[in-house]
Amino acid sequence: MEILRFENITKKYGQNTVLEDVSFSINAGEVFSLLGPSGCGKTTLLRICGGFEPCDSGRVILDGVDITDQPPNERAVRTVFQNYALFPHMTVWDNVAFGLKATGVDPKTINEEVPKYLELVQLSGFENRKPGQLSGGQRQRVAIARALINKPKVLLLDEPLAALDLKLRQRMLIELDTLHDNVGITFIFVTHDQQEAMSISDHIAVLKSGKIKQIGTPTELYEAPKSSFVAAFIGDTNFFEGTVTNLDGDYCDLQIEDFPLLHLYNDKNVKEGALVHISIRPEKFSVYATKPEKTNPKTNLLFGKVEEVIYLGAHTRYWIRVQDWRISVIKQHYGYALDERSIKWGDFVWLSFEADNAYMLDQYLEDDEELLALPDLD
């Protein structure tokens, strides 16, 4: 069921278009992430939703009601601000009770509700502290309790984890997820961190320069990115450009300049002779020190030289030179890594990947160069 819908939202600051004709809807009870690099308009969209920023055109529909022109205090939407914006002169109790007091709830109900929400965010016993006496994680929990106490239909979280250190960020992410399961309110989560978005969201909208690039579940975005931007922004990937040849049912061959012929699944039904761009995720490759048996005709085998090895414990990253192309590969260590024959810098290795594991992109943009470039190792 739909709870929030953006219809053709456009916002300009002078000549600068921050949001351009943005339309999408969000289901009730889900965690929806707005993901994009800084300056992509995600925070502006959140501020339009919260009512802090008017939009130039378009409508915001909350639960069937047009709230575009409502002031922030009349919307059933609450925000957890990036800096938390706790009232420094008030105690934790007063901060949490603020929303109830401001809307004229009777003191008896306030005295019942506040402890409940403090309990929910595990801050019981902190009632009389001022925000200045709390740690970052505690402050954030106050901000969340304060926002939830009015029972909003939608909770907006503006980069809620950006101010925390890495360890705490991971903890708060789990905590946010648990909290979301407990309260069942729709969360809209703004972030520039793809891992955060991937781990918590039901759906993600990827934004770039004020436009929605793709909306989907984390798996859809990762496995089936429509554009090179999405593919590169979410996780690492290898891009190839080539010409389709030799159609064979659902499969085709891809002729890439200075590269072996690849056998691929033609999911876009591309015609012969067409120029396509494909993305192959690093973990789709398997690395072998010796030439493996080619058991499946759909398996592609490549031969290359290891240019860089980064051992990360659970897995190892390799950059492998195959003719003129440098390929990023991730090898998971399923077995006991000390017993395996290790692959070292300068080794000649075999790579394999299945025809089904590559993905053809709809869109490949030249202006994304910087995002797509692999780190220069020379």
Add this chain to the structure above:
Amino acid sequence: MKLFRNCGNFFLGLPAFVWLLIFYALPAIVIFFIVFKPVDSNGGIGEGWTLQAVCELKDPSYPAIMWRTFWQGIVSTFVCIAISIPICYQLARISNVKIKNFFLLLIVVPFWTNFLIRIYAWKVFLHPDGALKHLLVWMGVIPQSTMLLYNQWAVLAVMIYTYIPFAVLPIYSVAEKFDFSLLDAAKDLGASSFYAFRKVFLPGISKGVLTAVMVVLIPAFGAYLIPDLVGGKDSHLVGDMIARRVFTDRNLPHASALSAVLMIAVFLPLVAFIWFRKIFGTKSPDDAKLQLKQQDTKQRLGSSLLFTSDTNVSQNQQKGEEANE
């Protein structure tokens, strides 16, 4: 090391201390002495000790003057602050630095003109033949016989005019640092603009307002030039009574007695102010840290596994502090 640092602080503070001692504390003590001295026939100070000047304070006209000084001081302070707060709110919200500085300049510019000249400008403005009088009579608001000048209302108006910049500057300095996203947060939580202003903005700038009260109230209690120039027979304040006793009557002990009364009257709110700050002001950071430590210890005992990282932070902090010691 610590001793040396304290020595440094002592020498840094020394000039200010000497200045206060010579130009503030000593004259004040001298005034309190003169109260108990007789007048000599030349208008100077006579030999011996007497309570005559204190007895002269029982002058029947004084209670009215003191009361007027009191209420005009309070009212002008209140009005100055009531006008300054919205000004500072708007000023602080202006994002364009050039425009902001321009408006600040407008507030400070009157200081560049001599105080006397500004009061004379008011005299011209309020004069029986002045522009305002003619306008109001022409509009039928007041009859021809009403005097705009030489009464206590003129004194009050000029006092408010004079002291507004004194109120604006300390309030602005605090308002400028105010985090306006707090007002967004308040509105987001369902508060009306007015509720947010009252419950979030005003407490946020309360320190500036307290300072403004002090810097307006004290000169307002001591004002003497304004009642002297735009006031009439019935609008004397303690300040211009003192001036009269010194320059016209040459009765220094009497003037000193009035000054002493005024000083005590100004001193009391100052003490109240400092006391108020101590009780309601923020505690020193050390206190807060100590409290944080203690409460974290408590929390650590009762906290769930999920949240232990928070306490780890304070644990590390604690370790660091111990290491420093």
